[in-house]
Amino acid sequence: xxxxxxxxxxxxxxxxxxxxxxxxxxxxxxxxxxxxxxxxxxxxxxxxxxxxxxxxxxxxxxxxxxxxxxxxxxxxxxxxxxxxxxxxxxxxxxxxxxxxxxxxxxxxxxxxxxxxxxxxxxxxxxxxxxxxxxxxxxxxxxxxxxxxxxxxxxxxxxxxxxxxxxxxxxxxxxxxxxxxxxxxxxxxxxxxxxxxxxxxxxxxxxxxxxxxxxxxxxxxxxxxxxxxxxxxxxxxxxxxxxxxxxxxxxxxxxxxxxxxxxxxxxxxxxxxxxxxxxxxxxxxxxxxxxxxxxxxxxxxxxxxxxxxxxxxxxxxxxxxxxxxxxxxxxxxxxxxxxxxxxxxxxxxxxxxxxxxxxxxxxxxxxxxxxxxxxxxxxxxxxxxxxxxxxxxxxxxxxxxxxxxxxxxxxxxxxxxxxxxxxxxxxxxxxxxxxxxxxxxxxxxxxxxxxxxxxxxxxxxxxxxxxxxxxxxxxxxxxxxxxxxxxxxxxxxxxx
Amino acid sequence: xxxxxxxxxxxxxxxxxxxxxxxxxxxxxxxxxxxxxxxxxxxxxxxxxxxxxxxxxxxxxxxxxxxxxxxxxxxxxxxxxxxxxxxxxxxxxxxxxxxxxxxxxxxxxxxxxxxxxxxxxxxxxxxxxxxxxxxxxxxxxxxxxxxxxxxxxxxxxxxxxxxxxxxxxxxxxxxxxxxxxxxxxxxxxxxxxxxxxxxxxxxxxxxxxxxxxxxxxxxxxxxxxxxxxxxxxxxxxxxxxxxxxxxxxxxxxxxxxxxxxxxxxxxxxxxxxxxxxxxxxxxxxxxxxxxxxxxxxxxxxxxxxxxxxxxxxxxxxxxxxxxxxxxxxxxxxxxxxxxxxxxxxxxxxxxxxxxxxxxxxxxxxxxxxxxxxxxxxxxxxxxxxxxxxxxxxxxxxxxxxxxxxxxxxxxxxxxxxxxxxxxxxxxxxxxxxxxxxxxxxxxx
Numbered sequence: 001x002x003x004x005x006x007x008x009x010x011x012x013x014x015x016x017x018x019x020x021x022x023x024x025x026x027x028x029x030x031x032x033x034x035x036x037x038x039x040x041x042x043x044x045x046x047x048x049x050x051x052x053x054x055x056x057x058x059x060x061x062x063x064x065x066x067x068x069x070x071x072x073x074x075x076x077x078x079x080x081x082x083x084x085x086x087x088x089x090x091x092x093x094x095x096x097x098x099x100x101x102x103x104x105x106x107x108x109x110x111x112x113x114x115x116x117x118x119x120x121x122x123x124x125x126x127x128x129x130x131x132x133x134x135x136x137x138x139x140x141x142x143x144x145x146x147x148x149x150x151x152x153x154x155x156x157x158x159x160x161x162x163x164x165x166x167x168x169x170x171x172x173x174x175x176x177x178x179x180x181x182x183x184x185x186x187x188x189x190x191x192x193x194x195x196x197x198x199x200x201x202x203x204x205x206x207x208x209x210x211x212x213x214x215x216x217x218x219x220x221x222x223x224x225x226x227x228x229x230x231x232x233x234x235x236x237x238x239x240x241x242x243x244x245x246x247x248x249x250x251x252x253x254x255x256x257x258x259x260x261x262x263x264x265x266x267x268x269x270x271x272x273x274x275x276x277x278x279x280x281x282x283x284x285x286x287x288x289x290x291x292x293x294x295x296x297x298x299x300x301x302x303x304x305x306x307x308x309x310x311x312x313x314x315x316x317x318x319x320x321x322x323x324x325x326x327x328x329x330x331x332x333x334x335x336x337x338x339x340x341x342x343x344x345x346x347x348x349x350x351x352x353x354x355x356x357x358x359x360x361x362x363x364x365x366x367x368x369x370x371x372x373x374x375x376x377x378x379x380x381x382x383x384x385x386x387x388x389x390x391x392x393x394x395x396x397x398x399x400x401x402x403x404x405x406x407x408x409x410x411x412x413x414x415x416x417x418x419x420x421x422x423x424x425x426x427x428x429x430x431x432x433x434x435x436x437x438x439x440x441x442x443x444x445x446x447x448x449x450x451x452x453x454x455x456x457x458x459x460x461x462x463x464x465x466x467x468x469x470x471x472x473x474x475x476x477x478x479x480x481x482x483x484x485x486x487x488x489x490x491x492x493x494x495x
Numbered sequence: 496x497x498x499x500x501x502x503x504x505x506x507x508x509x510x511x512x513x514x515x516x517x518x519x520x521x522x523x524x525x526x527x528x529x530x531x532x533x534x535x536x537x538x539x540x541x542x543x544x545x546x547x548x549x550x551x552x553x554x555x556x557x558x559x560x561x562x563x564x565x566x567x568x569x570x571x572x573x574x575x576x577x578x579x580x581x582x583x584x585x586x587x588x589x590x591x592x593x594x595x596x597x598x599x600x601x602x603x604x605x606x607x608x609x610x611x612x613x614x615x616x617x618x619x620x621x622x623x624x625x626x627x628x629x630x631x632x633x634x635x636x637x638x639x640x641x642x643x644x645x646x647x648x649x650x651x652x653x654x655x656x657x658x659x660x661x662x663x664x665x666x667x668x669x670x671x672x673x674x675x676x677x678x679x680x681x682x683x684x685x686x687x688x689x690x691x692x693x694x695x696x697x698x699x700x701x702x703x704x705x706x707x708x709x710x711x712x713x714x715x716x717x718x719x720x721x722x723x724x725x726x727x728x729x730x731x732x733x734x735x736x737x738x739x740x741x742x743x744x745x746x747x748x749x750x751x752x753x754x755x756x757x758x759x760x761x762x763x764x765x766x767x768x769x770x771x772x773x774x775x776x777x778x779x780x781x782x783x784x785x786x787x788x789x790x791x792x793x794x795x796x797x798x799x800x801x802x803x804x805x806x807x808x809x810x811x812x813x814x815x816x817x818x819x820x821x822x823x824x825x826x827x828x829x830x831x832x833x834x835x836x837x838x839x840x841x842x843x844x845x846x847x848x849x850x851x852x853x854x855x856x857x858x859x860x861x862x863x864x865x866x867x868x869x870x871x872x873x874x875x876x877x878x879x880x881x882x883x884x885x886x887x888x889x890x891x892x893x894x895x896x897x898x899x900x901x902x903x904x905x906x907x908x909x910x911x912x913x914x915x916x917x918x919x920x921x922x923x924x925x926x927x928x929x930x931x932x933x934x935x936x937x938x939x
Contacts, residue, residue: 002796002797003605003796003797003798004601004605004796004797004798005605007605007608007609007612008609008831008835009609009612012838016838017838017840017841018576018835018836018837018838018841019576019836019837019838019841021574021841021844021845021848021921022848022921024847024848024851024852025924025925026851026852026855026925026928027851027855028851029850029851029854029855029858031739031847031850032711032873035711035713035740035741035873036739036740036741037737037739037740037741037742037745039839039843040616040617040737040738040839040842040843041616041839042613042616042617042834042835042837042838042839042842043613043834043835043838043839044838044839044840045835045836045838047576047578047836050578050832050835050836051578051581051582053835054582054585054606054828054831054832054835055582055585056602057601057602057603057605057606058582058585058587058588058602059587059602060600060601060602060605061587061588061591061599061600061601061602061603062591062596062599062600063586063587063588063589063590063591064586064590064591065586065587065590066586066587066590069591069592071592071595074592076590076592077498078498079589079590080498082542082545082546084584084589085546086545086546086549086553087763088580088761089549089550089553090553090558090560090561091550091552091553091554091555091556091558091560092553092556092558092763092764093761093762093763094558094559094560094572094761094762095556095557095558095559095762095763095764096558096559096564096566096570096572096762096764096899097569097570097762097764097765097766098566098568098569098570098902099556099557099558099566099764099899100557100890100894103556103557103894103899104556104557104764105555105556106551106552106553106554106555106556107552107556107764109552109555110549110552117536120534120535120536121534121536123532132628132629132632132766132767132823133628133819133820133821133822134820134821135808135818135819135820135821136628136632138818139818143668143671143672146672147671167809168807168808168809168810168811168812168815168820169808169809169818169820171808171812171813172808172811172812172813172815172817172818173818174813175813175814175815176669176815176816176817176818177672178671178672178673179672181813222524223522223524223525224524225524227526228526252534253531253532253533253534254522254525254530254531255525255526255529255530255531255532256529256532259529259532260526260529270821274498276589276590276825277589277590277591277592277593277821277824278588278589278591278823278824278825278826278828279588279589279591279592279593279594279600279602279603279606279607279824279825279828280592280593280594280603280607280625280785280821280822280824280825281593281626281767281821281822281823281824281825281826282628282766282767282821282822282823282824282825282826283821284767298668325668325671326664326665326667326668326671327631327661327664327665327668328632328665328668329628329629329631329632329665329766330569330570330629330630330631330659330661330662330665330754330765330768331569331570331629331661331764331765331766332764332765332766333765333766334628334766334767335763335764335765335766335767336763336764336766336767337766337767339549342549343545343549345536346537346540346545346548346549347497347498347539347540347541347542347545348497348539349536349537349538349539349540350533350534350535350536350537351534351539352497352539353534353536354531354534355499356499358518359499359501359518361518361521361522362501362506362509362510362513362518362521363509365509365513365521366509366512366513368513369512369513369514370512381524382513382515382520382521382522382523382524404596405596405598408596408598408599413596413599414596416595419809433498433499434498434499434500435500436500436501436505437501437505437508437509463793465598465599468598468599469598469601470597470598470601470792470794470796470798471598471792471793471794471796472598472792472793473597473598473790473791473792473793473798473800474790474791474792474793475790475800475802477790477791478788478789478790478800478802479788479802479803479804482622482779482788482802482803483788483789483790484608484611484621484622484623484779484786484787484788484789484802485608485611485612485615485621485622485623486608486609486612486789489612489613489615489616
């Protein structure tokens with residue numbers, strides 16, 4: 001079967017070697033022959049073959065560096081190049097995580113400052129940089145909430161309220177933490193249904209509520225109009241408030257979640273703070289907490305262990321919070337991502353981060369306003385950094401997927417489709433602040449052209465995309481006839 | 496300013512299209528009393544200034560370009576061919592996201608499929624996922640999977656104390672609100688002792704290969720005993736060691752997990768690294784996280800796509816077994832490029848270099864007065880040295896001579912006070928090793 005590019009194994013030629021290693025400069029020792037394996041079934045290619053192979057593969061990707069990528073909820077903003085250079089400085093890239101803290105003061109100072117800056121952006125008392133991704137930040141947050149209640153003897157508080165518009169990670173996190181989800185409906189304006197919330201927190205229910213997870217702005221891209229009432233209702237029931245910070249790009253210098261009363265929140269450094277998405281990670285999911293959760297943070301966190309003075313810098317150390325939920329991963333978090341976020345915040349400063357959010361919201365509202373006459377915008381009011389449209393048309397058999405696929409022919413990555421779940425045929429559009437007006441106008445034009453095509457030639461959309469390296473895939477076959485690794489390796493296993 | 500491209504004229508045009516006069520008008524739904532707080536952060540800086548500040552911070556660290564490094568304990572200094580970094584810096588790779596739209600993501604998808612294939616080759620397993628966060632979380636996910644495979648009818652796991660202490664701590668963090676019984680790792684139980692703990696409530700049995708002390712334990716009889724008890728056999732391993740030693744698959748493992756950092760990923764003070772996760776065909780549908788599969792497009796052309804999606808959190812929500820979505824994608828690419836370049840011969844050779852250099856160092860140190868090396872079992876590139884003085888004192892003396900000494904095992908193991916875990920890789924020249932030995936001799 002031919003594809004776009006052979007598999008690396010298909011390029012392999014027996015005996016070919018890419019990397020020359022030095023000769024052994026010490027006397028050789030005997031190998032324990034009964035524990036030694038036969039050959040490892042890895043490819044045998046030259047360096048040029050490997051480079052061409054992976055460069056060719058790269059060219060089959062769409063990416064921010066190539067074009068517009070309005071993938072809602074993912075904040076596909078420009079990833080500044082200086083970030084990459086800083087992460088590759090030998091003093092960072094070749095720093096062993098087990099280095100004594102005295103020998104890692106530069107790295108620890110960076111983490112200490114980043115903790116403080118993130119805390120300031122969101123109005124929290126402290127930040128832990130440990131979680132490896134947003135989902136792990138959520139997990140940390142829910143474990144903290146649970147441990148906080150247990151510490152107070154509130155063992156019966158096991159329920160977490162989650163709106164039905166939430167990211168899938170929210171309910172999955174609750175289950176993973178060994179707790180129970182109570183799903184809340186949304187009202188006609190896309191806000192949390194306050195009556196349902198009050199009922200869930202009323203009477204005897206109150207004593208079982210551990211907390212609530214909510215995204216701000218919501219996954220519809222909307223600022224919750226009753227956010228203060230939501231927070232107060234849950235707090236009154238004795239629960240804690242978790243904010244999913246995936247949409248923080250709309251909030252910097254706009255409002256501080258900590259000041260609204262949130263108790264804990266995760267940041268996605270790979271969304272708001274420009275660290276690259278890497279084709280699916282690495283992310284970085286720092287958590288910020290209010291005073292009452294400080295002792296429960298996942299450790300270690302960086303603290304000053306010896307105050308400095310005019311002549312000497314302070315001494316930074318890695319410290320475990322006294323009632324910590326425990327270790328979430330090895331070492332101290334995805335430090336390479338901390339470096340990039342540090343560089344980003346340093347470039348912008350406080351006023352600049354505020355401009356980021358203002359322009360992210362400006363861009364989203366501009367596109368929303370321009371598309372509202374062509375597509376149904378189910379909650380057509382000022383949005384945050386993203387908005388959702390309903391890709392449904394009277395008398396046309398067209399789905400969100402068809403529009404997504406057709407957009408590719410215009411050189412644009414589709415918006416997030418079929419999320420949030422409460423909007424039928426949803427397309428969630430997030431332009432980000434780094435796109436200029438001309439790019440937004442091209443997108444608007446493409447969407448309007450597609451609306452015309454839906455009337456004129458819907459079949460052309462059904463078979464889209466037409467210009468991508470491959471056409472639509474047989475996803476059923478992929479799941480039914482599972483092929484998860486390539487032939488020479490499979491054969492190796494069978495032997 | 497900075498990375499925001501708008502001109503004043505464009506801003507005005509956009510505001511007028513929206514029908515407002517200022518950007519502030521767009522925030523009317525935000526509670527007025529909390530709207531527009533000041534951010535008390537340092538002033539903005541130019542790229543030049545940021546680079547200068549950060550270079551100074553980087554140089555304040557004692558790093559492996561300036562120091563001879565003999566510390567491992569879960570993170571290893573290895574040679575990374577230049578081509579790896581050049582591929583990682585392709586914007587087409589690192590500025591893309593999760594390949595939700597396969598028609599525009601074949602590069603990431605095929606590279607990840609190749610990564611999965613190479614991890615299968617190294618581990619001797621049938622299928623690998625696209626990655627977990629690191630070795631520790633991949634072990635925690637193995638626990639979840641083992642409990643799922645046993646349909647939660649078994650409620651005990653056995654962990655060896657010689658699995659990385661941080662990994663075991665993460666397993667406990669993940670299971671803190673469950674009643675799972677975790678046994679085996681709080682003393683010094685040998686593999687044979689651990690096998691005695693198997694019973695019909697045991698869901699999994701996990702050991703490390705090489706273990707945290709660098710030793711390669713003989714696991715050939717283990718699988719049979721574990722399987723006879725109806726439990727899953729989980730092996731925590733390291734791709735570098737698998738260039739030389741029998742694959743866990745050959746030893747009968749059911750799940751193979753570990754830290755993939757030694758396959759082409761820089762130290763970076765502990766991350767980002769990559770957790771690999773591989774298993775047998777029959778358990779594939781229980782794997783958490785993203786998996787790439789092969790299929791065809793409408794024209795019959797081979798292509799790749801994320802598959803078995805209904806397991807995942809965005810579809811299954813509260814019924815998903817893990818909340819993972821973003822993983823360590825770019826690190827999987829890094830490992831794929833590294834393993835392609837090293838290839839069949841390079842992985843064997845680099846693993847042998849590690850083995851020989853570590854053994855040379857161990858022999859030299861063992862010959863010193865006051866020091867002894869535990870050579871009771873075969874080892875790979877790390878070994879345990881009993882020292883005549885506290886490890887911290889020795890390391891303080893070493894750092895004066897430009898050497899970062901071994902890991903102080905006393906911080907994790909009460910019975911290993913004054914024991915140092917020394918790591919030697921292909922990066923350590925004979926001169927460096929001799930220098931280490933000389934300084935150790937002097938601090939005796």
